[in-house]
Amino acid sequence: MKFMDLELARRLEMASATSGKLCAECTQELQPQLGAVAEDIAGGIAVYAGVDSPVTQALGVGLRGEVSVSELQRLEEFFFSRGADCAIELCPLAGIPLYQALANREYRLLEVSSVLALPLAHADEFASPSTGVTVNNAAAADENLFTHTVAQGFAEHQPVTQAILDLMRGFFRAPNTISFLAFENGFAVGGASLFMIDGVAGMFGASTLPACRGRGVQQSLLAARLAWAARRGCDVAKGITLPGSSSQRNHERFGFRVAYTRTKLVRKCAANRCGPLAPIS
Numbered sequence: 001m002k003f004m005d006l007e008l009a010r011r012l013e014m015a016s017a018t019s020g021k022l023c024a025e026c027t028q029e030l031q032p033q034l035g036a037v038a039e040d041i042a043g044g045i046a047v048y049a050g051v052d053s054p055v056t057q058a059l060g061v062g063l064r065g066e067v068s069v070s071e072l073q074r075l076e077e078f079f080f081s082r083g084a085d086c087a088i089e090l091c092p093l094a095g096i097p098l099y100q101a102l103a104n105r106e107y108r109l110l111e112v113s114s115v116l117a118l119p120l121a122h123a124d125e126f127a128s129p130s131t132g133v134t135v136n137n138a139a140a141a142d143e144n145l146f147t148h149t150v151a152q153g154f155a156e157h158q159p160v161t162q163a164i165l166d167l168m169r170g171f172f173r174a175p176n177t178i179s180f181l182a183f184e185n186g187f188a189v190g191g192a193s194l195f196m197i198d199g200v201a202g203m204f205g206a207s208t209l210p211a212c213r214g215r216g217v218q219q220s221l222l223a224a225r226l227a228w229a230a231r232r233g234c235d236v237a238k239g240i241t242l243p244g245s246s247s248q249r250n251h252e253r254f255g256f257r258v259a260y261t262r263t264k265l266v267r268k269c270a271a272n273r274c275g276p277l278a279p280i281s
Helices: 006-030 069-080 096-104 140-154 162-173 217-231 246-253
Strands: 037-041 044-048 057-059 086-090 108-119 134-137 177-184 187-197 200-208 236-241 257-267
Touching (some): 006 044, 006 057, 006 108, 006 200, 044 069, 069 086, 069 096, 140 162, 140 200, 236 246
Parallel strands (some): 200 236
Antiparallel strands (some): 037 044, 044 057, 108 236, 108 257, 177 187
């Protein structure tokens, strides 16, 4: 069993931060006009991949020591200069003083998420719960099938946009990332991705077509990714879910446990504010 401490939290958070950076770099190759960029700031990594992109945020902030006011100003300028809100996914091990500093700068809580961890060993086996679902790692030729399948699963109540497709392609092409497709009766019904960075196997991007849910697709994708990562030497797996969600339960069925609860804190870009905020130094 791995016990949570600052070193492990730093590994988990920086692995996700690096994955976001790699995705932004690949997205920039797809859309040079986007201006996607990443920068090391305040002990973490700030990523911009478009104003509305879920990748546009900072991770790992405060996990390498105290964060100064000047570093927070630099972090905000990174996003504000590009017309984006300053969004920070904050690990609680960064410490209360950082939370207080962000509160003083009028950050608002946007969401919370459970970060789950599972120790891995090379000999670990992960059985798929569904005999009717087949999971394969996606080859380069599967890029269009993967991106459209996953995007359709995420965009259940709205049309699939080019921005969503480009984001999926960015992750599909990113180094250290492997994507998987789930099939039922020969048809693609879902997909998910896995990054492997610094011994951390990150489970992310899981999506199932709405008509195919409740058939074990997500658990099958999770089993395949965990087995892949364990065989390739990762010593810990990470998942991020909404607290108490079906996705969290799927992770817990494989032995994941909540390591900590992460908070997404946001300070609005002036261009996006409904009313004025007093300047804060």
